[in-house]
Amino acid sequence: MAMFVHLTSAHAAPRIRRTGVRAVSDGQGGARGVYCFPVLPSYTLTHQWLRELGRFGSRGGLAAVHVRLDDAERVLVGRYTDRARGGQDTVSAAEAVRRISGLADPRGWEVFVPRAIRPREVHRVRAAPQVVGWRYLPDAHGTRPCTCYGCRVRGGYGARRLRERLPHPLDGPPPPVRVLLARVDAAGDPGDPVALREALHWFGMRRRGPLDRLARLSTHPDPGVREDLVWAVSGWTTPGVTDLLSPLADDPHQDVREAVEAVEAVRDGV
Structure with a gap:
């Protein structure tokens, strides 16, 4: 064995x-x-x-x-x-x-x-005490750190100063919430998928957000918008995230259902 x-x-x-x-x-x-x-x-x-x-x-x-x-x-x-x-x-x-x-x-x-x-x-x-192992990748110590959204750590020691010193050209800082909401409103109803997905990309970099203003996107006809909504709000601490995601667990599109399942697995700590 x-x-x-x-x-x-x-x-x-x-x-x-x-x-x-x-x-x-x-x-x-x-x-x-x-x-x-x-x-x-x-x-x-x-x-x-x-x-x-x-x-x-x-x-x-x-x-x-x-x-x-x-x-x-x-x-x-x-x-x-x-x-x-x-x-x-x-x-x-x-x-x-x-x-x-x-x-x-x-x-x-x-x-x-x-x-x-x-x-x-x-x-x-x-x-398992977190006192051993490498971070980011083996032999990362001594190399220039990456500040893209996928690599940076929210709330990590010195993270804000690192992002200010080494800003990433594509991943931040995100526009203010009022600017993003204006883009969502300007996209129309149900809204241009390209414009909405771009706004959701930036919303996903925030810790909290206007859940009530984005809830209507959960029924958008484009499954890409619904999937991006799942990823955008998955890390929010705003009350009501679970209630928004629950109906999407039975979404007719497989990608949306799998996104909700992945988010729930992370929340369960698996």
């Missing part, structure tokens, strides 16, 4: 003990499953993803879920950079452990199980 560790929110630990780990992460080729890493002799290498995952916040900290898989279980293995170009290999769980343990530098490697983890496969769940 091959032993792996899956890192997740400590808030999800009781549910994982009862029902296992849900297959909600997107892998190579759009497959749904669970990311994990072999348990190596080095604690630091085994838990190398801790600080990177910790950048995105988690309820109650992070937990390490130790998982036992049959040696013949088919999994995907490779560096995280191979995922986008389809370069990860499908191998047995035992072969994935052999490959990674034999590397001189396994930082940035990952194993993807293309299914849910059953309760009987969960060996143990324990707290």
